[in-house]
Amino acid sequence: DIQMTQSPSSLSASVGDRVTITCRASQGISHSLNWYQQKPGKAPRVLIYAASSLQSGVPSRFSGSGSGTDFTLTISSLQPADFATYYCQQSYDTPLTFGGGTKVEI
């Protein structure tokens, strides 16, 4: 199985901050990496697919980069609606696997 490791597991930030979350795969996965945002009591929603493609309807302050084993999700200017938990997920091979999550708190 491909293990996905996110860091940090949690972070505290303020509105307007630039936030970076990293995700490392246990083996190369090309660009097959997706990012999700989940708020309490809600289903996850996809933000970024294929490492760097912005899902339709997602604000442009979200961006993704990376390839191979190392990936990054960046929020350029944190907004109140962005306080949530973020997950990476690899779609390179089954079993499809998720990172452990990064909780972004005020």
Next chain:
Amino acid sequence: QLQLQESGPGLVKPSETLSLTCTVSGDSISSTSYYWAWIRQPPGKGLEWIGNIYYGGSTYYNPSLKSRVTISVDTSKNQFSLKLTSVTAADTAFYYCARLQYPRRVMGAFDFWGQGTMVTVSS
């Protein structure tokens, strides 16, 4: 607008079978561009992929659950279903159905999700 809705019992006894159905509206489950998936999340924990099914019936399962899982599809009802046998307390979780992108025969992201349903395993 695509919608997915999970349905099924919220309480299942240990050793019994968990059965859930996902009803898809706003799109055909027979689309060649997507798989249909089940994902679960124990309360306060992370996400675990359970498995996918294509409209034609081909499936992928998580090896950690494969011996207990069956996912099936009913294209006439635009539904797909999950059965998980011999459940224990460790199977207590929110269960989500989702659409998995499958462009150019390559799996992508889960781009639409149901709201989720909580299933508790308890006697």
